[in-house]
Amino acid sequence: MAPKRHSTLQFWGRELATARERCGLSQDALAQRMYVSPSLVAMWETGRRTPKAEDLTRCEEIVGSNGYLSRLLSELVSRDVPQQWMGKWIEVESRATTLLSFQPTVIDGLLQTEDYARAMLEDDDLVQVRMERQRVLGDGEPPMLVVVLPEYVLRQQVGTATVMREQMLHLAEIARQPRVVVQVVPPDASASAKFTGPFVVASFDGGNEVAYVDNQLRGEVVERPDDVAQLRQVFELFRSDALSKRQSIELIEKVADQWATS
Structure with missing residues (x-):
């Protein structure tokens, strides 16, 4: 490797x-x-x-x-270095019944448009991999996906204003699906001061859970029950300060209109 x-x-x-x-x-x-x-x-x-x-x-x-180098290091380097971990996580996504995702810097990869992903990754092969991963949401029995993200992720420009507007419209559309929940944490929420790096907790039939933790230098699949339980608690803490599904969709659509006039 x-x-x-x-x-x-x-x-x-x-x-x-x-x-x-x-x-x-x-x-x-x-x-x-x-x-x-x-x-x-x-x-x-x-x-x-x-x-x-x-x-x-x-x-x-x-x-x-404007944050591009940080995003690239996180999204390209961190996810590309541990190939055995990322390959394992793709398998996890395909078998999970529930995915709880906290994304403090960018839109969750499963919800990104192709243009948004390309503006971040600037590599067609990596963009294609990301688009392929999204098929998990369209398969016969997709997992329940719950994504919590801060409001500033909606307002942080990735690519052009047009890319951002289309991403917001796509996010609002997919968030209306019955097995997808997107909840936005307002900037004045108390949880904002406690935000950590991005992570995802996956649950399976039978109650087993694993997590994927990502930071600037490393991405890793976490399997120790105590560690996964702690991440789930952190997720629920952030989610408790988030807007409802309906309120979040309304905010996302409002931000889409704002990007249209940028």
Whole structure:
């Protein structure tokens, strides 16, 4: 698996280099503004190291990438590195009776439009994989999908305003399906201060549960019952502060109209 990891990190590093060059900065200049060594920036751009979260945030402020590099690292690198875990999770999705998904940064992959996914991943092969995964919602006995996400995910631009409007309309449409629930957490909800990274809890016939936990550096299938139970409790805490299904759909449609005039 090591060669695959190296190739993926190199891809992310090239995207960082492109963003840096676009704003007219050399590696030395970026390093100076970030208070890190030029050699560290070089290692990021060649895929030999990944930046700490605080360094990545500062870097994005400087190069003006508006969260793209963070999303790419999370969605492309984290999900592509542990192939054995991601492959296992795709199998989990196909067998689950219920999926509880908390997504604090982007629309859940099972609910993304192709254009939204492409704006995030910028890789046709990865986009195709994501679109294929969505078939689980259209199969004979799809799982019950419950997605909780903060309101700012609806307002955070991925791609163009048109891409965002179409994504909102798609989200509202699919959220009306009887086996899909999308609930939005308002920014003034008390749970907002407690948000963690993205995770999904899957339940099966017989009561067994597993979870998929994702962060900037790693994605992992979690099977220890105590850990899965803790994630479920966190999910229910966030969901308790969310709008109802109907209220969430109304808000999503309102945001779609706002994107139409952006």
